Amino acid sequence: MFQEDTLKDRHILVTGGGSGLGLAMATYFHQLGAHVALCGRRPQPLQDAADAMGERAVAIPCDVRDPEQVKAMFDELTRRWGVVDGLVNNAAGNFLSASEDLSPNAFNAVVDIVLKGTFHCTLEFGQRIIAAGTPSSNVINIVTTYTETGSSFVLPSACAKAGVLAMTNSLAVEWSTYGIRLNAIAPGPFPTEGAWSRLMPDPSIEESYKRGIPLGRYGKPEELAQCAAFLMSPMASYIQGGCITIDGGERLMAGQFNRFVQWMPRPMIKQAFEAMKPRK
Ligand code: COA
Numbered sequence: 412m413f414q415e416d417t418l419k420d421r422h423i424l425v426t427g428g429g430s431g432l433g434l435a436m437a438t439y440f441h442q443l444g445a446h447v448a449l450c451g452r453r454p455q456p457l458q459d460a461a462d463a464m465g466e467r468a469v470a471i472p473c474d475v476r477d478p479e480q481v482k483a484m485f486d487e488l489t490r491r492w493g494v495v496d497g498l499v500n501n502a503a504g505n506f507l508s509a510s511e512d513l514s515p516n517a518f519n520a521v522v523d524i525v526l527k528g529t530f531h532c533t534l535e536f537g538q539r540i541i542a543a544g545t546p547s548s549n550v551i552n553i554v555t556t557y558t559e560t561g562s563s564f565v566l567p568s569a570c571a572k573a574g575v576l577a578m579t580n581s582l583a584v585e586w587s588t589y590g591i592r593l594n595a596i597a598p599g600p601f602p603t604e605g606a607w608s609r610l611m612p613d614p615s616i617e618e619s620y621k622r623g624i625p626l627g628r629y630g631k632p633e634e635l636a637q638c639a640a641f642l643m644s645p646m647a648s649y650i651q652g653g654c655i656t657i658d659g660g661e662r663l664m665a666g667q668f669n670r671f672v673q674w675m676p677r678p679m680i681k682q683a684f685e686a687m688k689p690r691k
Pocket residue numbers: 503504505506507508513514515516517518520521605606609
């Protein structure tokens with residue numbers, strides 16, 4: 412689908428870019444010719460990842476919760492590149508907890524990274540693009556499939572990601588004036604080490620969870636990376652304020668009779684339906 416120079420001359424910052432899905436997206440942007448900056452809190456994994464990519468990749472340690480650090484990161488990238496014209500707000504925090512057991516600090520820990528961190532980066536990005544009059548810039552916000560429905564046991568994340576989607580939609584209209592595109596991607600289950608160690612209690616749950624995904628498997632990081640590359644590219648130039656769900660169909664399982672698919676193999680379902688037909 413993509414030519415090797417699809418993202419040539421783009422300068423893209425990926426927050427949480429040192430591991431997992433952030434790294435997968437950054438690696439693919441880089442393969443498609445972009446300059447990429449990996450931002451994260453731990454310097455060494457970031458540097459290792461940037462070194463493995465080689466030229467056109469830079470590691471920038473930064474805690475997105477801190478607006479001063481975010482400003483310094485954008486200053487540094489502007490000095491190196493002249494412009495940052497692509498931003499992926501991917502840095503996130505999440506953990507499973509009964510909501511009645513959350514402390515105010517626990518709520519803040521997630522909201523500060525996900526919602527405020529996204530705001531800090533988006534604001535720095537937008538202000539600079541607006542001041543420089545840079546054409547063809549865009550932002551991708553990574554949200555979740557429970558952004559709209561909410562979800563048990565991840566209340567801080569559900570609240571923060573809903574806020575990020577509201578930010579995406581608000582700015583997609585407000586910053587269209589400046590030609591900035593903002594879109595979101597809502598990934599379903601992607602088993603990265605960072606997410607799974609916090610969100611999947613044990614292997615038996617993992618197996619039964621998989622049966623609830625219509626495509627019968629988890630997502631692969633490169634599938635998310637391809638989706639992000641599309642949104643980042645000129646091929647998506649008329650997509651504004653969109654949210655692409657990438658979840659193997661999982662979000663649709665609420666459909667009343669969809670669970671049959673999960674409970675029984677197809678021949679057994681058909682047999683059951685046959686037995687229910689009125690006898691003539
Ligand atoms: N259950 C309940 N509360 C928890 C928790 C858990 N699993 N993990 C942390 N907390 C609470 C802490 O108890 C603390 O609250 P307290 O001061 O009232 O005790 C608060 O959250 C802050 O914890 P701390 O470890 O100091 O926060 P941090 O800022 O260092 O870490 C997290 C932030 C908690 C989100 C951490 O998991 C993180 O940094 N994750 C980043 C990567 C990630 O989550 N990736 C997965 C994305 S899907």
